[in-house]
Amino acid sequence: MKKLTISAIAELAGVSKATVSRVLNGYPHISQELREQVEAIIAETGYQPNQVARSLASDRSNIIGLVIPKGTDAVFLDPYFPALTNGITQVSNNNSLTLALFIFHSEQEGHDTIKSIVNTGLLDGLILTTDRVTLDRTTDPFVPQLIERDMPFVMIGRPDNLQDDIIFIDTDNAEGGYLATRHLIDLGYQRIATISSKHNSAGDDRLAGYRKALDESDIAIDWALVAYGDYTLESGYKGMKKLLPQQPDAVFVASDTMALGALRAIQEVGLKVPHDIAIVGYDDLPPAIQATPQLTTVRQDVETLGGMAVEMLLDAIRGDKSGIRHVFLSSKLIIRDSCGAVQKQA
Amino acid sequence: MKKLTISAIAELAGVSKATVSRVLNGYPHISQELREQVEAIIAETGYQPNQVARSLASDRSNIIGLVIPKGTDAVFLDPYFPALTNGITQVSNNNSLTLALFIFHSEQEGHDTIKSIVNTGLLDGLILTTDRVTLDRTTDPFVPQLIERDMPFVMIGRPDNLQDDIIFIDTDNAEGGYLATRHLIDLGYQRIATISSKHNSAGDDRLAGYRKALDESDIAIDWALVAYGDYTLESGYKGMKKLLPQQPDAVFVASDTMALGALRAIQEVGLKVPHDIAIVGYDDLPPAIQATPQLTTVRQDVETLGGMAVEMLLDAIRGDKSGIRHVFLSSKLIIRDSCGAVQKQA
DNA sequence: TTCTCATCTGAAACCGGTTTCAGATACTGT
DNA sequence: ACAGTATCTGAAACCGGTTTCAGATGAGAA
Structure with missing residues (x-):
């Protein structure tokens, strides 16, 4: 034919x-x-x-790029990226967009690729994700290039150095931290510790939410009850080890993975969750349900996040300056067994 | 500028x-x-x-597509797809290929999209994955269209109805099943059960490997020791419940997720792994390490799988008929605690 | 020296669409 | 009946590359 x-x-x-x-x-x-x-x-x-001929003539390819700047490990240690991708493809499909996936396995690779992405004019726009685990992400190396070349893009995750003209969407980490801590306060816990993470906006914001909840109840913050981790199970374990001597009766951990580590630390010294110490995690990953006891945690709707990112990008591509440029998506507290709410009710 | x-x-x-x-x-x-x-x-x-102009003139876009025909659930319940994607992007990047990602959230969507993919000539070729969980995948609806339109493609996972002219790559499931079972036999277990899955080639082949190992040792197959699941934790749990009355002393489970379910079933009746019943799983997913005891399991190098798929596709796009068209990648047995090998040695 | 032939280069056609521009037609209002 | 205007359509230019083709040049052979 x-x-x-x-x-x-x-x-x-x-x-x-x-x-x-x-x-x-x-x-x-x-x-x-x-x-x-x-x-x-x-x-x-x-x-x-023919899509290609069309693109050439109209200067619109209907292809958008998803940039994931990280190698092997983190991409599949948790379902964050898969969920995100799912949300993105869904909305892309609905809008007849093709999604090009860029995963960088080294910094050099990222650098080169971005350059050619920007220059060869194949893409209409980009969705940028940041490494959630990296501790220092003060400067995203791509952003200046994109701006200079007028390439529309939206960031997923609030950039550290907040610039007004950058479009981004994020979950409301401060709200999440607040909800978790508030919940523990409402349940009557007195010495509420936290394991957060330094040097990234998600960790900062979750900690800020924690402090706000304490403030609201006129509880002075006790820095001995604040530990830091890097989102790994080990760091959660170590963080909890450090907190245990302070005898907290509850702990808000800024990721489920770390919460699992904390849980292990608690159980190792013979204490029971939630009877002796209550835990609230963050993310609502599948392991949260499989844990014993099942984890009370903060759920972020990552799929919606991805979908909205595409919609915001579309606005930007169309040159619609009136669209929403900064979004914080609400999070939700999922109450299970590790916080003791169920037991207290019974 | x-x-x-x-x-x-x-x-x-x-x-x-x-x-x-x-x-x-x-x-x-x-x-x-x-x-x-x-x-x-x-x-x-x-x-x-300009990449677009180039494509138009040369009839080559240097874009390949990755098709994942499934919705929400399965994509991120296990790290299979992320690992695969990782391998694919790695090799794509090295060859200056752009990867377009197509995740279908419904059959209709898949149908429409494939049609336009094929017709609009944006892509040079496709990598097709199949739903690992679907029980009936006898007919891949896309293949005939692709062939008719001369669109180069490689399948990941052996197609059920093996056609010689279809290029595919798969892990050697039969070998994996064989390795696992052989290992259990060598450890001296007598009543080795299995939980496999029906109606898909991976399950069939793993079961075939199981049978081959038994055959080799002149152990007659006892169908009462064969159960089936659908790769979910629940199905592993149920499968094991069914097997327990047969008093197996070991079980080869064709997926880690099901193995976790089986483990739970065993522990629930007060039996100990590996002391009372040994387990060997399949996949080597992260939960395999987190389990207690840690799971002995068969590891598939999914990343390499993805990378090779890209290389095979490139050959096909270049019209190189001499390239390898069917590949079965070797698997490896990862020995941990659940099979009892460690204890027996000590 | 002259004729071939290989090597190098540019003009122009081409890939398959979109978009500008101007002409044709039909429809107003006077 | 006629100018003026709105509506519709096609020819041709254009997007930014690749590729064909033929002409120019220079080296080697006769």
Whole structure:
């Protein structure tokens, strides 16, 4: 079967290429008669315009890129990226966008690729994710290039150095930290510790939420009850080890993975959760349910996050400056067994 | 900054577009002098050719597609797809390929998208994955279309109805099943059960490996010791419940997730692993290490799988018929605690 | 010296669409 | 009936590259 081109269709329909193009793109001023004539031929032949030629002529590829700047490890240690990707593809599909995936396995690779992405004009826009685990991400190396080249992009995760003209979406980490801590306070715990993480906005914000909840209840912050980890299970374990001598009766841990480590530390010294120490985690990953006891945790709707990112990017590509440029998505507290709420009610 | 085009470069270098194009593509018959002249300008300006125009003219986009035909759930319940994606992007990056990701959230969506993928000529080729969990995948709806349209593709996972002209790569599931079972036999277990899965080639092959190992040791297969699951934790749990009355002293479970379920079932009735019943799993997912006891399991190198798939696809795109068309990747037994090997040695 | 032939280069066609521009037609209002 | 305007359509230019083709140049052979 030979390839169908717009010229072939034009000939078959007895009109010009221009007319076929106009029908294809739903232009207004076309007589009903011709339009139907052309549409009939298109339906009959199953013609679909060549995407590449279209891109060249219209300077729009309908391809957006998803940038994940990290190698092996983190990408699949937790379902964050898969969930995100899922949300993104869903909305992309609905908008007839093609998603190009860029995973960088080294900094050099990222550098080179971004450069060529920007220069070769294949993409209409980019969604940038940041490494959630990296402790120092003060400077995203790509952003200046993108801005200089006028490449529309949206960031997932609040950039550390907040610039007003950068479009981003994030979960409301401060709210999440607040909800978790508030919940523990409401349950009557007195010495509420936390394991957070330094040097990244998510950790900072969750800690800020923790402090706000304490403040609200006129509980002075006790820095001996604050430990830091790096989102790994080990760091949660070590953090809890450090906190245990302070005899907290509850702990808000800024990630489920760390919470699992903390849980292990607690159980190792013979204490019971939630009876002796209550735990609230963060993320609501599958292991949270599999743990014993099941983890009370803060759930972020990562899929929605991804979907909204695509929509915001589309606005930016269309040049719609009126669109929403900064979004903080609400989080939700999922109450299970590790916080003791269930037991207290019973 | 105005966009650089090949014409601009040609003018700057004082040559024709054609010459610049030839330099760009490393054509042979160009005088050293002109070549250097052009290269100097290119380096100076940082010019990079427009990918879209190039695609249109050369009928090659350097974009390949990765098709994942499934919705939400399975994509992130296990790290299979993330690992696969990782391997694929790695090799893609090395070959200056762009990877387009297609995740279908419904059958209809998949159908429509494939159609337009094939027709609009944006992609050079496709990597097709199959739903590992789906029980009935006898017919892949895309394959006939792809063949008809001459779209190069490679399948990941052996197609059920093996056609010689289809390029595919898979892990050697039969070997994996064999290794696991053989190991249990060598450890002296007598009543070795298995939980496999029906209606998909991976399950079939793992079971075949199990049978081969038994055969080799002249152990007659006892169908009462064979249960089936669907790769979920629950199905592993149920499968084991069914097997327990048969009093097996070991069980080969065709997925780690199911093995975890089986483990729970065993522990629930007060039996100890590996003392009372040994377990060998499959996949070597992170939970395998977190389990107590740690799971002995069969590891598949999914990343390599993805990488090789890209290379095979490249061969196919280049029209290289001599390339390898069917690959079965070796698996490896990872010995930990749940099989009892460690204890027996001590 | 002259004729071939290989090597190198540029003009122009081409890939398959979109978009500008101007001409044709039909529809107003006077 | 006629100018003026709105609506519709096609020819041709254009997007930014690649590739064909033929002409120019220079080296080697006769």
